Amino acid sequence: MNNHHGQSQQSSESKHDDDAALTDFLASLMEYTPTVPDELVEHYLGKSGFQCPDVRLTRLVAVATQKFVADIASDALQHCKARQASVVKDKRDKQQKDKRLILTMDDLSKALREYGVNVKHQEYFADSPSAGLDTASRDE
Amino acid sequence: MSDGGRENRREHEKSSGHRKSGVDNFARAIAKIAVAQVCETEGFQAFQQSALETFSDVAVRYIRDVGKTALLYTNLAGRTEVNVFDVIQGLEDLSMGLGFVGASDIDHCLVQSGVVRELLQYVGDSEELPFAYALPQLPIFRDRKQTPSFLQAGVEPPHEHIPSWLPPFPDIQDHVQLPMQENGAKDPQLVEVEHAKDDIKPEQQSSLSVQPLHSAGGLAGPPLVAERNAANLKEAAVTNPYLAAPLYFGEKEVSPAVLPTKLSSEAAVGDHVGQKQVMDGKISALEAFVPGIESIKSGLNDSDEGQMKVFPSQRPPVQFKIRIGKRSFNANPNSSFEHEDFVRLLLVVPFLCYSDTNVHEEFDDALGLLITSNVMLLGWIG
Incomplete structure (x- = not known):
């Protein structure tokens, strides 16, 4: 067996394969429509000085952004589920109506910390004008 | 109770009406929708407003950072146009914190980057969910309604030397009412200054009195252009001290410097x-x-x-x-x-x-x- 020769051939072949895989991937991006719209990505890339007429690159950035967001969202979802599971069982019955999975700042900041983004949750930040009021006063 | 002055901010945005900030608001709203869509795919059912805003901000920042890093590598290579390897390098840089397959190998080829492989996997796994709305190309320019030219309006130009492709002149009414509006919108301080000038220089009273006459004439009918120009010049001379005619010696009365009585008597x-x-x-x-x-x-x-x-x-x-x-x-x-x-x-x-x-x-x-x-x-x- 000519091991050395085989290895180099294999590596060159794999390089060719990777090359082809990258080209295929970029080409497949033309058919794939990411959730993050091209126009948004183009707008912000243009703001940072990035100029390229190739749509595939914009799509690549869009897909990367979508993956980034999706990863953080799934992490935050795990945090959210873990938080809800940790509530004591008798209390859980009371909070049955709040069982919905809500993206909160707590979970988000925990998830973002792993990605190198430090988000400090504002303790008394009211999300909406009616956030601080209970249902009785809201009805008035 | 208000939520940290958000209502005030909205009012401020409305009043300022800056086009550029409007574009950015629009882009941010789109980013919010996109992020919310991705979160929904992941399994979230609801969100806090602040969390979504933070998250969309982070996503926008990610896009900009990718662009910046890619551009850095582009410029490092002496190019101005970004290619795929710059983008991959930028993505690798940004995912250094988490790590990826093959990150430890500093000489690895960008073609077989772990980041790209992860992306490939993600694209294969996740279902395709297009953005909820159809979007126009950013930044959006509203098509302004242009004034039709003489030709389009079907009106003959008033003079021979005016080509027909030019837009027609504004209405004479606009010309006429312009100076009066300027008078009305004048800064109250300026008016005060003028009053002060009245007190100091009574000889300028005559030129000041041109203004009300002129505006009254504007109401009655269109004054001659030359007349109006002269009136404008005079008005400018009154309001602008640099345009005013120079004063000659003795024209302006200046009170002589008087020594205090004590000093003067002792000087004597x-x-x-x-x-x-x-x-x-x-x-x-x-x-x-x-x-x-x-x-x-x-x-x-x-x-x-x-x-x-x-x-x-x-x-x-x-x-x-x-x-x-x-x-x-x-x-x-x-x-x-x-x-x-x-x-x-x-x-x-x-x-x-x-x-x-x-x-x-x-x-x-x-x-x-x-x-x-x-x-x-x-x-x-x-």
């Missing part, structure tokens, strides 16, 4: 020492010497007396004379030197020197020197 007397005493409280030490000095001078009959009568225009000299004099020469009780027996210090200071503060300070210094030299002399003699 010519008592400079007294003047200085009034003007400066510091002189009180000097005050004590004056009679002594005078007595000394009268007693000695020096040539300095003649010099004293000459009022030097420049800073007067300060002269000291140290001499050993007679014992019972000085009968002045005010003099601080009267108890010194051996040394008689003759101090001859032209009176004018008191009128200068600098000299006065010098005099103070000299006084200190005088006393020290006095002591030295005492030691030398004794």
Whole structure:
């Protein structure tokens, strides 16, 4: 067996394969429509000085952004589920109506910390004008 | 209760109406929708508003950072147009914090980057979910309604030299009402300034009175262009001090500078020492010497007396004379030197020197020197 020769051939072949895989991937991006719209990505890339007429690159950035967001969202979802599971069982019955999975700042900041983004949750930040009021006063 | 002044902010945005910020608001809203869609795919059912805003901000920042890093590598390679390897390099840089397959190999080829492989996997796994709305290309320019040209409006140009592809002139009404609106919208401060000018310069009243006349004429009918220009110029001259006609000598009345009564009366007397005493409280030490000095001078009959009568225009000299004099020469009780027996210090200071503060300070210094030299002399003699 000519091991050395085989290895180099294999590596060159794999390089060719990777090359082809990258080209295929970029080409497949033309058919794939990411959730993050091209126009948004183009707008912000243009703001940072990035100029390229190739749509595939914009799509690549869009897909990367979508993956980034999706990863953080799934992490935050795990945090959210873990938080809800940790509530004591008798209390859980009371909070049955709040069982919905809500993206909160707590979970988000925990998830973002792993990605190198430090988000400090504002303790008394009211999300909406009616956030601080209970249902009785809201009805008035 | 309000949520941290958000309502105020909205009002402010409305009032400012800046187009650029409007574009960014639009882009941010789109980013929020996109992020919310991705979160929904992941399994979230609801969101806090603040969390979604933060998250969309982070996503936007990610896009911009990818762009910036890719551009950095592009410029590093001496190019201006970004290619795929710059983007991959940028993505690798940004995912360094988490790590990816093959990140430890610094010489790895970008074609087989772990980041790209992860992306490939993600694209394969996740279902395709297009953005909820159809979007126009950013930034959005609203198509402005252009004024139709003479040709499009089907109107003949008023003069031969005006080509028909030009837009028609605005209505004459607009011209006419413009100066009046300017008058109305004038800054109240400016108006105040004008009133102040009225008080100062009554001779300009006539040019000011042109304004109401002119606006009244504008209401009645279109004045001639030349007339209006002249009126505008005059108005500009009134409001703008740099455009106003120069004043000649005697045209503007300036109140003559009047000295305070005390000063003037003393100037008439010519008592400079007294003047200085009034003007400066510091002189009180000097005050004590004056009679002594005078007595000394009268007693000695020096040539300095003649010099004293000459009022030097420049800073007067300060002269000291140290001499050993007679014992019972000085009968002045005010003099601080009267108890010194051996040394008689003759101090001859032209009176004018008191009128200068600098000299006065010098005099103070000299006084200190005088006393020290006095002591030295005492030691030398004794």
